[in-house]
Amino acid sequence: MLSQLLADHAALRRALGFKFRTPGILLRNFVAFAEHRGEHVVTTATVHEWALQAPSPEQRRNRLLTVRRFAIALHAEDPRHEVPSADLFGRASHRRRTPYIYDPGDIRRLIDAALRLGPEGSIRPITYATMFGLIAATGMRVAGSGDRTVKTEMLDAPSVGTHSIDVRVDGDTVEQVTLDIRFKRIHVRPPIGKQKRYPALDLTVIHAAEIGTPTGRKPILWKLVTDLKVDNLEDALEKIRWYAMRWKIEVFHKILKSGCRAEDAKLRTADRLANLVALFCIVSWRVLWMTMAARADPEASPTVAFTASEIIILDQLVAETGNRNAKPATIELYLIKLARLGGYLARKADPPPGNTVIWRGIRRLADIQIGAELGRCG
Numbered sequence: 001m002l003s004q005l006l007a008d009h010a011a012l013r014r015a016l017g018f019k020f021r022t023p024g025i026l027l028r029n030f031v032a033f034a035e036h037r038g039e040h041v042v043t044t045a046t047v048h049e050w051a052l053q054a055p056s057p058e059q060r061r062n063r064l065l066t067v068r069r070f071a072i073a074l075h076a077e078d079p080r081h082e083v084p085s086a087d088l089f090g091r092a093s094h095r096r097r098t099p100y101i102y103d104p105g106d107i108r109r110l111i112d113a114a115l116r117l118g119p120e121g122s123i124r125p126i127t128y129a130t131m132f133g134l135i136a137a138t139g140m141r142v143a144g145s146g147d148r149t150v151k152t153e154m155l156d157a158p159s160v161g162t163h164s165i166d167v168r169v170d171g172d173t174v175e176q177v178t179l180d181i182r183f184k185r186i187h188v189r190p191p192i193g194k195q196k197r198y199p200a201l202d203l204t205v206i207h208a209a210e211i212g213t214p215t216g217r218k219p220i221l222w223k224l225v226t227d228l229k230v231d232n233l234e235d236a237l238e239k240i241r242w243y244a245m246r247w248k249i250e251v252f253h254k255i256l257k258s259g260c261r262a263e264d265a266k267l268r269t270a271d272r273l274a275n276l277v278a279l280f281c282i283v284s285w286r287v288l289w290m291t292m293a294a295r296a297d298p299e300a301s302p303t304v305a306f307t308a309s310e311i312i313i314l315d316q317l318v319a320e321t322g323n324r325n326a327k328p329a330t331i332e333l334y335l336i337k338l339a340r341l342g343g344y345l346a347r348k349a350d351p352p353p354g355n356t357v358i359w360r361g362i363r364r365l366a367d368i369q370i371g372a373e374l375g376r377c378g
Contacts, residue, residue: 001040002031009073026066042071044084057089064088104197107136121273122263150186154207157184161233163208163240169217177220179208183236188225204230208240248288251355255284259359287359290335295352298332306334313368314338322346341365 006027013020033050034042051063064084074081102110114128162178169175183206190198203225210220224243230236256262260280267273290305302311311334318337324346326333336346339353342360346353 002034002042005074006031006070009070023066023069026063027070030063030067030070041078042067042074042081042083044082044088047071047082047084048088051089060089101194102136107132119266121268121270122265123273123277124263150188150205153186154182154184154205157182157205157207160236162211163237165244167220169214175214177214178211179220179222179240180211181233181236181240182207182209183230185230201227203227206230206236206239248292252284252288255287255355255359256280259287259355260284283359283362287355287362290331290338291353291355291358294332294335298330299327300331302329302331302334305331306338309369309372310365313365313372314341317341317368324348324350338362338365 010020010024010027013023030047030050034046037046039046047064047067051060051067054060054063065086068084068086071081071083075083111129111132114132115125117125117128159180159182161181163181164176164178166174167177183204185202185204187200188203189195189200204227206222206224206226208220208222208224213219222240222243224239226239228239230239256277260283262277262280265273265276267276293300293305306314314334314337318340320328323333323336323340325348326336335358336344336353338361339357340346340361341364342353342357342362344350344353344357344361
């Protein structure tokens, strides 16, 4: 009987949108335990005995709460089902687990294991090995003589000047933001617990903080750490400009991975994969460049980004109306037309088309162009 009640309960939960994976496993285990004892209703004693089989207090409490939610649902229709108290094992108290500090040998073994991940010939093992290496290399907190943090050291750093940048805050709205620039050479110590195994480093910390309090968003605060030479404001601004390119690099890799689906390649050799990724890099660069070019100079000629045949096809497929009032014969207009092939709605309140709709549009445009050329040949 409990098995049928559980099946009905699970079906209801899944119909409501819950995956019901872990609770389903626990409840099937409990139902088997109760039916083995010849019971057909939920009892507090059985729940208590079954939950005690878990190896840790946290797992025992998780078992208790899982069955308790099941019992509450059953009790609403049949009062014979008992609802165990949530404090059956005492009141819950959250205790933070003792952190495990990886030593250099642990980190090396972790990175080696990541490099052995499959599939063979993919960039997945390199990605994870790099990620673990970056995590292991970060975490520096203590600075100076050891009784101050990097944050407190930077509070004493004098301002060396300001720098203005343009920030897109909402849709087409571009706001000019002024940043206060500070930098300081700091003696940075390794994390506590690793100071005997790692040397301290002399690094330059650069802070670029927005002056004033913006409305509707968090203020900009960039924190950069470098071992490169920084002697004046111009040196600091050079590093900030490099950092400002970070998001474009992230977007480029997103196009490479999600748009070109580089990780789904099933090539067997590294040479073939390198050739494919090189080709994908060209395609990804074109998508990113077209998107940025239309925003930087929207009134430029479309011929800087589109071939003559592409312009003709876009004119035939996409109407001149409903393109966010873009001016005729501009790169902005034709980029919107391309994005509309990729699903962009081009409503007045919509932000400029992003890379996702652009790469979808390019893919459709390429297929249509091939079909048009085959039609002319036939």
